[in-house]
Amino acid sequence: MGRVRTVFEKSVDGRRGSSVPSSGFPKRDLDEMIPKKFIRSTPLNLPKLSEPEVVRHYTNLSRMNYSIDVGFYPLGSCTMKYNPKMNEIISRFEGFTFIHPYQPEESVQGALRIMYELQEKLKKITGMDHFTLQPSAGAHGEFTGMLIIKKYHEDRGDFKRKKVLIPDSAHGTNPASSAMCGFEVVELKSGKDGRVDLAELKSKLNDEVAALMLTNPNTLGLYEKEIEKIADLVHDAGALLYYDGANLNAILGRIKPGDMGFDVVHLNLHKTFSTPHGMGGPGAGPVGVKEKLRDFLPVPIVDFKNGRFYLNYDLPKSIGRVRSFHGNFIVMVKALAYVDFMGEEGLKKVAELSVLNANYMRKKISEFLKIPYNDFCMHEFVASGEELKKYGVKTIDLAKRLMDYGFHPPTIYFPLIVHEAIMIEPTETETKETLDNFIEALKKIVEEAKSDPNLLKNAPTKTPVGRLDEVRAVRKPKLRWRGDDK
């Protein structure tokens, strides 16, 4: 497949791809209504194409994308599970898509009911007492949760808690979100077993620490077996415990973060609740809190009184809004449909089969690739390409070669504590055959690395473009199309 010319290069003056509705009122010149100084004199260059040309352009672009609907996508930490088609149909009902956020509450009771039901079900799933559905993504949820923690301490008159402890294995969003709240980030070095080192934790805990941010299982896919002890240590020091829900898939329905002692959790509805990732979003990052933190939630939250659902703005200590309107409602619709479809038994199966798939892969892959923390894992595990270096091959080469075998590569070079990391998360929706095919391909590639490393270094060769020059993209920035350089 060759390059698809940009939509701008296909543009021809005089073409159009849509008919614009008109009300038939007498045509008036714009400058009768809007003073000349406001009227655009700068040219506007948007593409001009007929509808079939636009359809072909984007259809051809879509064919250059790898996606879950195309094949196996074991991108660690991202939970690339199958996205039910049912949810797409539901999410397009006009009663959901053509409602305005400021409609009177009595005219959107169905929408508010969905939000309320989802809040209630997420409470049961996580063991938390209250939820906000406002945050738009996981990182947005982290920011919300960490601001709640900041406000909680300040409300107690405790202004010295400026530090947040974050393990060195954590997602990059954790320190970034904390910093946006004005916290100083203190890194916790992981222990020899890849988990939180209690001695290290104790040495860093003091009355300046606002919270410990943790994901459990952690980014190595390992469960923090001493989580209750960790929670006690954190709470005894007057700090709170934050749960990064990126890895909730591993424990869904079987273990609740609230029971582990977490005070704040965020979830990623686009991951665990399968509301698709949409090339990077929209997602949703609801935040659940324990009772003592309710008053700090963003406004509004959805409540129920006298037989009606309503938006409750009455939280005087609220951190405020984190976005406009009520959050990513359509994503919530899909998440609720998913929860209802799976039911309690199905949600538990999600965790069980995702953990089974991961351990099966770990076991088989450990026969030919190093797995630095080779313990019973949860929903994902991290291998290392370190031993391939002696053949002149890096993890990125192995990843690129996987594309030639028809797979999306795993997450690579993360977490940072594993050299040449290869982070594999199969999810529960994949068949044993698919896992076997992937394992087989990976095994072959490891053999190729030894016998013919150029196969890896020159990969990929079966993709629409070959390996791309990222250095050049920075040295000669070209971030928009310009007519004059074609």
Next chain:
Amino acid sequence: MGDEQSYRSYIPHTDEEIKTMLDEIGVSSIDELFELATGKKGTAILKLDRGMNEWEILKKFEKLADENMDFHFGAIFMGGGIYNHFIPSALLEIANRGEFLTAYTPYQPEISQGTLQALFEYQTMICELTGMEVSNSSMYDGASALAEAVLMGYRLNQKKKVIISKTVHPEYRDVVKTYSQGLGIRIREINYDEGSGMVNFNELFESMDDETSSVVLQYPNFFGVLEDIERIGKKVKEKGNVILIVVSNPIALSILEPPGSFGADIVVGEGQPLGNTPNFGGPGFGFFATREKFLRKMPGRLIGETVDTSGNTGYVMTFQTREQHIRREKATSNICSNHAHNAVMAAIYLSLLGSDGLRKVAENSVINAHYLLERIENAGYNRKFDSPFFNEFAVECHNLDKLNRELLKNRILGPLDLGKFYPELRGVGLFCATELTRSDDIEALIEVMKGMK
């Protein structure tokens, strides 16, 4: 009720396969596997219902959708940040292809060229509309995009006072306050002029001092009024080292001089009007554009053009060293997931409409809004502010609550009560028209309004 095991549609394992896999791992059961991995026995009880089958789900949600009053083809006079524009069928059909919906962030560019090129084209279109040099590939919404712009202003000049006009969307201002609290950024809100509905120039100019990091305006503003960005822009530039941030409506920018021409340093806004349904307010997306010299201080993902090993053109995520996965606590933002799918919908929308089509949407919105105002004034109502406007305007209504209830009975979604956000404007309705506002809807509205006089 229900299906014993609906979930098996998505979870493919047979009992035999589970057994084979457990044997391979060397454990006897999944419970044992969990015990070994977590150190804990047993499982929680959630008290959730058993799963429903697909037909039951469709039925349940169909009913929930029916409990909402939707306005696809209905009479709607409400805007305030979310607008009812026509969405071409081709857009929905292409955007919902699984190749777009079920891909993630384009970490592996060789198999993500579709996403990358579509977003590269999107960035170009946003630059065209805003008159700016670089655009990122989307934010969550207009409000968070504005908050990020304010934080970027702080990164650029290290000053901690932000001046925001009260004519900026009230919820956007709330979000700016939320985002600012952690970093100690102070917000100074500037009143609007009661006659014109524009920001009070004198108060704005007087509040600018050496501490000022940025000035935030909306164009057209929350009241629909066209702010004189040119005049304010000049003053801001005279001051020097103050970042001018403009919130805008992308459809309006097809016929309005773009903020880039008036010296704006950052232009943000809600992208929903571009091919995204109202969705009860989300998801839409935020757009974010700035000047090339500020590129390295920008939040969000950027797509750039480059070449592959054979010299073929291709696209990659670029300037990633700004981002959280590399820079961690020193990143320009914590944003990771964004609203790429909504941005691609906007790109498809703009490709279908083209410059002429988009201008027509904007022009028809302006014509309809001005006609609507005429009809309302003829019915004996007075406009609140007297400045030029785009597609929204404020009207003094005596008993707006009652009017809106009466309208709703007739399946008409009346104006937004500005009293919701401005206590002093109780009973003032913010009316909106788009290219979809029909004559018979206007007449139905006028009839109810006349009856309320």
